[in-house]
Amino acid sequence: MKRLLAGLAVCTVVFAPLAASADDAAGIWKAKCAKCHGADGSASSGMGKKLGIPDYTKKDNQAKWKDAELKDAISKGIPAKKMPAFEDLSAADVDALVKHIRTLAK
Ligand code: HEC
Structure with a gap:
């Protein structure tokens, strides 16, 4: 039993950093999203311009979407507009x- 508890404690320590946090989101953004949306979200790079992605640094653009719509776009994608679906990301991510x-x- 003691050994089991010790094992659980180790698991908690090892896996806790995998839980989503704001830092992780910035990391995921950089790794998976920035090539199209730009590191700053302005989509001002070649890919962002080519795909006509809105500038997320503009409050007016952001006001068009509810959080639920943004979540749907990320997990299900927008096939008609070439936004890929990120089905592998957890709800927390x-x-x-x-x-x-x-x-x-x-
Ligand atoms: C291959 C390029 C590409 C990648 C990579 C990409 N996106 Fe997109 N994304 C798009 C395009 C194109 C749209 C549609 C833009 C439009 O016309 O509204 C879009 C739309 C969105 C939208 C809906 C709001 C909107 O602008 O219509 C969200 C939210 C979003 N992306 C988040 C993300 C996140 C988060 C990631 C990384 C996990 C990501 N995207 C990765 C191309 C990309």
Whole structure:
């Protein structure tokens, strides 16, 4: 029993950092989203321009979407507009990404 508890304690320590947090969202954004949306969300790079992605640093653009719509776009994608579906991201990751997107507006 003692050994089992010790094992559980180790698991908690090892896996706790995997839980989504604002830092993770910034990391995911950089790794998976920035190539199209831009590191700052302005989509001002080649890919963002080519795909006609809205500038997320503009409050007016962000006001068009409810959080639920942003979550849907991330997890299900927008096939008609070439936004890929990120089905592998957990609900917590998607939540954190939406929060991250909201922080990009100036
Ligand atoms: C291959 C390029 C590409 C990648 C990679 C990408 N997106 Fe998108 N994303 C798009 C396009 C294109 C749209 C549609 C833009 C439009 O016309 O509204 C879009 C739309 C969205 C929307 C809906 C709001 C909107 O602009 O219509 C959200 C939210 C979003 N992306 C988040 C993300 C997140 C978070 C990631 C990373 C996990 C990501 N995207 C990765 C291309 C991309």
